Amino acid sequence: MSGSGAGRRVPLKCARTRSRMPIDEKTSKTLKDLGIKTPEAIGDLFAEVVAALDDERRALLARGAGNESERGRRVKELRDRWLARKGGLVALIDEHWLKKAAKDLKPAVGRAFNELRQRAKCVDTEGLLRDFPLQGAGAKQGDLAFAAATPAAPGADASVKTRPDLTLPGFRRTLGSVHPVTQVMREIEDIFLGLGFAIESGPEIESVYYNFDALNIPESHPARDDWDTIYVNPETLLRTHTSPVQIRAMEKHGAPLYIICPGKAYRHDNPDSTHATMFHQVEGLAVDTDITFADLKGTLDYFARKFFGDKIKTNFSPSFFPFTEPSGELAISCVFCGGKGCRVCKESGWVEVMGCGMVHPEVLRHGGIDPERYSGWAFGLGVERFAMMKYDINDIQLFQQSDIRFLEQF
Numbered sequence: 051m052s053g054s055g056a057g058r059r060v061p062l063k064c065a066r067t068r069s070r071m072p073i074d075e076k077t078s079k080t081l082k083d084l085g086i087k088t089p090e091a092i093g094d095l096f097a098e099v100v101a102a103l104d105d106e107r108r109a110l111l112a113r114g115a116g117n118e119s120e121r122g123r124r125v126k127e128l129r130d131r132w133l134a135r136k137g138g139l140v141a142l143i144d145e146h147w148l149k150k151a152a153k154d155l156k157p158a159v160g161r162a163f164n165e166l167r168q169r170a171k172c173v174d175t176e177g178l179l180r181d182f183p184l185q186g187a188g189a190k191q192g193d194l195a196f197a198a199a200t201p202a203a204p205g206a207d208a209s210v211k212t213r214p215d216l217t218l219p220g221f222r223r224t225l226g227s228v229h230p231v232t233q234v235m236r237e238i239e240d241i242f243l244g245l246g247f248a249i250e251s252g253p254e255i256e257s258v259y260y261n262f263d264a265l266n267i268p269e270s271h272p273a274r275d276d277w278d279t280i281y282v283n284p285e286t287l288l289r290t291h292t293s294p295v296q297i298r299a300m301e302k303h304g305a306p307l308y309i310i311c312p313g314k315a316y317r318h319d320n321p322d323s324t325h326a327t328m329f330h331q332v333e334g335l336a337v338d339t340d341i342t343f344a345d346l347k348g349t350l351d352y353f354a355r356k357f358f359g360d361k362i363k364t365n366f367s368p369s370f371f372p373f374t375e376p377s378g379e380l381a382i383s384c385v386f387c388g389g390k391g392c393r394v395c396k397e398s399g400w401v402e403v404m405g406c407g408m409v410h411p412e413v414l415r416h417g418g419i420d421p422e423r424y425s426g427w428a429f430g431l432g433v434e435r436f437a438m439m440k441y442d443i444n445d446i447q448l449f450q451q452s453d454i455r456f457l458e459q460f
């Protein structure tokens with residue numbers, strides 16, 4: 051913006067006619083010695099320096115060079131005269147004018163000095179070698195090769211631009227990858243798709259009816275408490291599980307029905323190594339005539355071995371959920387100790403991985419399905435928990451911290 055500000059403010063001609071003392075001599079004196087006391091005088095002085103710089107550069111270009119080595123030598127001379135760290139004119143101006151300037155003049159000198167330094171960069175070797183005409187034919191080609199082959203002079207100012215080195219490696223944009231939670235979710239989906247289940251999804255902002263009432267979760271149930279649920283208003287909430295999708299799917303498709311519902315769920319939990327306010331679930335629902343608990347056991351046993359490996363053993367134990375009757379917990383033999391007992395499985399050899407059960411007749415009725423004719427089973431699992439077990443991750447928070455060092459391991 052301000053690169054040529056000083057030059058524009060004070061016409062070059064005027065500055066030049068005023069100067070008697072050569073620029074080299076002036077740069078060896080302080081501003082006080084030169085009798086410069088006002089910002090205007092500083093502007094004039096720097097305009098004079100810029101004019102001298104431009105003149106010298108123009109003179110060099112006008113002169114032409116006999117051959118490449120001569121050209122290189124002249125360019126280097128001009129460059130060193132202005133930009134050498136020791137004894138270069140810019141360095142001298144820094145030392146004698148800027149550093150020794152009176153306090154009240156320092157801002158003006160600093161500004162003018164920065165403009166000059168920017169300007170002095172046009173003395174860069176590369177630019178001059180490009181513009182500096184060689185005498186004789188065939189110069190163009192040699193020109194380029196010479197410029198590319200010329201290394202920066204030792205001790206060269208780092209700010210002096212050089213021609214880009216095309217042999218250097220480029221900037222590599224790292225490719226993203228699929229998030230571990232998504233990977234695990236897809237893996238679970240694949241297993242059930244292979245069994246003939248369909249994928250259903252539903253809204254994350256859900257009504258109290260679909261989230262609780264239709265699932266036979268009574269008013270008095272602790273899950274409905276403000277402390278466990280993120281309410282938008284008394285009738286609407288962020289779904290606490292993906293189970294509402296089961297009701298919606300029953301209403302939409304009727305029976306028979308074989309679906310899984312992967313998606314996000316929300317709880318009013320304090321974040322710690324096993325709790326997060328947002329997490330992922332996959333729920334499954336099978337509704338048909340003559341569905342029994344044996345179907346549930348067989349399917350989940352197959353799923354667990356497919357996901358965790360053939361060596362896994364499964365164990366069903368009774369539990370309670372309002373939306374299933376009977377209800378159970380599926381435990382698998384500990385993947386870390388193989389069932390011998392360790393810290394993860396609390397020495398029991400078993401790890402509970404999901405809740406399941408036969409769909410409560412009341413829930414079927416809410417979905418518009420006749421419980422006298424149809425029966426069903428359902429399960430629900432936490433995807434983060436599965437991912438943590440699969441990859442031996444000990445903190446659920448890691449999934450949401452977007453730390454590349456963590457994510458690139460998957």
Ligand SMILES: [Zn+2]
Nearest residue numbers: 384387392395
């Ligand atoms: Zn264990």
